[in-house]
Amino acid sequence: MDDLEPVPQLDPGAAPYGNFPNYYSFHPPETRVSLLPPGLLRKLLQRPSGTETRTDLEPPVLGLDVGCNTGELSVALYSHLLQSTSEASDVPVDLRFLCCDIDSDLITRAQTSNPFPGAISYMALDIMDSSELPDPVHSFLDEFGRSTFDIGFCMSVTMWIHLHHGDQGLVTFLCRLASLCNYLLIEPQPWKCYRSAARRLRKLGRKDFEHFHTLSIRGDMTEKVTHILTSGGSAELIHSFGNTSWDRSLLLFKNTRSAKHSAI
Structure with missing residues (x-):
C-alpha cells in the first residue's frame, strides 16, 4: 500500500457514476460482511461430491x-x-x-x-x-x-445504472446479472439516495442526470428491484440480511431458470 498515491478527497458530486475514490472510508466493507452468517454462503455453494470420498480437485x-x-x-x-x-x-x-x-x-x-x-x-x-x-x-x-458464476455481488450499483440508463437500463442490468450468476447478492440504494445524488450535481452547477426526472420505477427500490428479478419466475428472493448502518437492504436471490445460457 505504500506505493499508492494519496487518494484525492473529491466532492461526491464529482463522481457521477458512483466512482468515489475514497468510498470505503465512509462505507467500510466490514459493515456489509458482518450481516452475512458465516456458513450460509458455504451451504448455498457447496457442491455434492456424489461419493463418500471427496478429491482435492473440486471445481x-x-x-x-x-x-x-x-x-x-x-x-x-x-x-x-x-x-x-x-x-x-x-x-x-x-x-x-x-x-x-x-x-x-x-x-x-x-x-x-x-x-x-x-x-x-x-x-x-x-x-x-x-x-x-x-x-x-x-x-x-x-x-x-x-457458463455462469456461482455467485454475483452488486453492492450499491443499481442507482447509478438507473440514473444513467433509465428504467429499461435497470431492468436490462438486473436481468443480465441474474443470467450470469446462480446466486446474486445485491444492495439496492433507496430512493432518497437518488435525490441526494441529483442534489449534489445541482450544487456543483452540473447538468442533471439524463433520466432522473423521467424514471417511473421509483419509491421503495428494494421492492422494485425484487419485483424485477422475480417477475417471470427467473429468480427468487431467498434471504434478506437486514439493513446496513446506512439503511440499505442486503438481498440474496437465486437464479431459478434451468437454462444455462447467458443473456449478453
Missing part, C-alpha cells in the same frame, strides 16, 4: 463483483467466503473472483493493493456496454469451462 467457486471500486469490499467478500467454505472441509477451496468497475483509475488502485492476485482479477469494464462485455466475461468463464 472452482466463481464470483463476479460488479462495481468493485478500489476492491476493498471484493477482498472482504472473498475472505469471508473462503473462510466459510474452508471451515466445512479439509479439502482446499479454489475460489476465483472477477471484479469490474467502469473507472480504470479505481481498477488500477485495486490491482496495486490486491492481496490475492492469483485468485482475484480486476478489470475496467462498462457492464452496460454489450459490445464490450461478452469477451472478457466469457473468457474468464471459459477458462474454467463454465
